[in-house]
Amino acid sequence: MTAQATDGRHAEDFTVGEECDLGTYEVTEQEVIAFASHWDPQDIHIDPGHAETGGRYGGLIASGLHTLAILQRLQVLGRREHWNVIAGQGIDRLRFRRPVRPGDVLSGHSRVIDVRLEPEWRRGLVVFDVRALNQEGKEVLTMEMAAYLEMRSEATAGRRA
Structure with a gap:
């Protein structure tokens, strides 16, 4: 176990139904164009005139x-607080619900939907329902995201906070 793993949250600290607001982020036109120019260079993302x-x-x-x-x-x-993440396991049910535009302020929200402890590996799989909403409270993205987190020790295996 790493020194970092002695602090922060571990797999056994999560409970199904636990929710967390993740803060907000304002999307700018410059950022939309820069990201898409490099990673997804379609006119609707990089050419304001054409997109209009x-x-x-x-x-x-x-x-x-x-x-x-x-x-x-x-x-x-x-x-x-710090989470003792080992690695992301995957993303399921990813949906882009509506367009995100420059000037939108996105907020994130997550809810724990599953916790599967694997004491033999000293890890647990935590699955989250994650959503992004725009400033009108409308969903723009939904998904399930799963990550492996370290467990404290074999002594706490099977216990949940």
């Missing part, structure tokens, strides 16, 4: 991958 007149969304919109990256940032920075 030729796109079906009536203006520039952020790449879905950009929205996912923003939500990941909120997920990491929105934690109130």
